[in-house]
Amino acid sequence: MNPLVKSAIIDETPCVSISKTMTTDPTQSSAINRADARIGIALGSGSARGWAHIGVLRALAEMGVHPGVITGSSIGALVGGAYASNQLDVLERWVISLTRRDILSFLDISLLEGGFIKGEKLMAFASTYVGGLDIQSLPLSFAAVATELQTGREIWLRKGDLLNSIRASIALPGIFSPIKLDGRWLVDGGLVDPVPISPCRAMGAEVVIAVNLNGDIVGKRNKPKAPDKSQKKKRSVDDTDVWARLSNQFTASFIEQKEAFLSRLVGESKDTPGLFDVMANSLNIMQDRITRSRMAGDPPDVLLAPRLSRLGLMEFDQAAVAIDEGRACVERMRPALDQMLSEL
Secondary structure (H helix, E strand, O other), X not given: OOOOXXXXXXXXXXXXXXXXXXXXOHHHHHHHHOOEEEEEEEEOOOHHHHHHHHHHHHHHHHHOOOEEEEEEEXXXXXXXXXXXXXXXXXXXXXXXXXXXXXXXXXXXXXXXXXXXXXXXXHHHHHHHHHOOOEHHHOOOEXXXXXXXXXXXXXXXXXXXXXXXXXXXXXXXXXXXXXXEXXXXXXXXXXXXXXXXXXXXXXXXXXXXXXXXXXXXXXXXOOOOOOOOHHHHOOOOOOOOOHHHHHHHHHHHHXXXXXXHHHHHHHOOOOOOOOHHHHHHHHHHHHHHHHHHHHHHHOOOOEEEOOOOOOOOOOOHHHHHHHHHHHHHHHHHOHHHHHXXXXXX
């Protein structure tokens, strides 16, 4: 079971201790110093497509748009938390370097934790950058959205530990295990608010830019992926000893079978979608319908919709593609963004 960790739920007594100092980048620090509290950005859920948020934030900054209020659901909470904590440059360098092997190495499989992946390996890595940071200590206003599993309530995480808040928001049901905060089991925020516009307005934003990653997922066709030949190369054995060769062959065979099994789960090696793709895409379709319904009642001032329907759930190694499309969708909406700025 996940340990009981300190809550980040709104209205709880804030924790102000910080065990780590943030590593700042001069470029992003300058952007944060120019942040406008009147502008909010709602970063939506969407698994690997979420790296597009990085491109969106970069392109907006180049236009002179620096949101002072950041809200995120699921992957949007991860990127938004990095941006609000001055760590976007670090996150971008990491995601650009990701390979499929790296992704598989983060999958700590467990069938007894309420999800297929415990997420401990990923969070241990993330703690290197945002561990020990308190949300209220961040230079920008930030909220991660999660869902209370028992009641279905929407929870805005605005206080407490940043990493725990992000972990709760990305707990995609059936895939990542839920996390317990103050006696409440929390799961992915995308279940109730895939594009969190309402929290942005509640936190004081006069205008809201929303990023919907699921707008074009309906009708997605899963195309077979070309096998990664680099992962199938046999290890060279310099030692001519027979036993050394046999041992090496056994180890290589075991590793290949393990990776083949995980690849089947994420849909990498077959024409049919993997288990993760089926589960996540079903949730994404549901989230798209929820998003349309919620935006009908509370529309954003500008809606950005990256076109990334071909990107699968676990294709986190395609960050460059997602980031480029994030930039492109900002460019497509430049007239609307200019109009928004002129009315501030």
